[in-house]
Amino acid sequence: MTPGTAKYPQLTAEEFEQLARQAPETVTLELVKGKLKVKPVPDGDHGEIIMWLQEQCMQHKPGFGLYGDQGLVVENYRAGRARPDGSLAQRGYFAGRGEWSDPAGVLMTVEVTSYDSDTDRRDREEKATGYAAAGIPVYLLVDRDRGALLVHSEPRNGEYRQRTTYAYGDTVTLPDPVGITLDTEKLKEFAS
Template sequence: MTEPAPLPRSAPPLHEDLLDYTPTQRSVPLARRRAARLVAEWGQPGLAGDAALVVSELMTNALLHGSLRGRLIRVHITVDPRTLRVEVSDPRGERLPRPRPVGEVDEQFGRGLLLVGALATRWGWEPRSVGKTVYAEWDLPTAAAETGIPVHLLIDRDTCEVKVHSRPDGRRYETVQTLPFGKEVALPEPVGIALDTEPLKNWVR
């Protein structure tokens, strides 16, 4: 990704947290634990683990490739009715995030971004007057229901469960099915396929 891809903000946040961290390794677990706690408290426990992991990866990238002595790294987390968004801002605007091929095992920076891309609905970066912001976003089930997406699948690695949302009524999903990892998950029509969730056990932290 070589160009910023800012997205319009759909609504004022329902919840918001902004905190600056010193550019030290100690800040990474602090930011990770704070993100997990806040996202769960804000009513999205199924995304708390993934959001915390993404914050950890983006913080680590900022430390390795975006930090300057005496300048802080900012973590900004918001939830609005449609989206969970995490941002990590650093002062090095010339060091842009670029994922690396999986085979380049020494590129910790690029591998972390591959993980971010796998966990989030989307990610990108935006320029600042000084530095840059790297963000990741997750579409919430409410947003999917409002746009008429017939089936919304959520994988919760903290509880080892899969949640299938279906039958959108324009505001929410009328049906939510929860199954543990290892069970076959039947996605209703119009998707109409069955998923083997046994391999998801390998993703449990």
């Protein structure tokens, strides 16, 4: 393997955490598959989509919260660090866990695509692999470029075995253990 991969990361987890603490407020840093990733600060529509999802989770999954930008350890040997746009977990799960938490209690991660050149590889490929490797049961990708939601489920051997795509406006039932049904008509308001 070459430098910058999960086996030979560009940085150690400790080096990354130190760098991430010093990053400017205009970006979010992540360490995914051994590579340093820079994520731009979200725009207004991005924030509205996350707010809409938070409301859906609160209404349909009492006792759970969709936590924004909670740091998760997402790869073997603690080599990966990601800040999903949302992590669905029981309320109180992250209390006392620090900046980078074990994802064992996370039922679902959510990413909303950004309009930058790296979103294809980062959100559609690398994050899916990282979340599956961490055993997170559901990964929901809100793909603004395609006006679609991609539901990943059944993680096994670092990959999600099920991937289903829905258009904005479809009724989307997220698989167990999430078990929430979303009416996604509202997302059409944020289509590009």
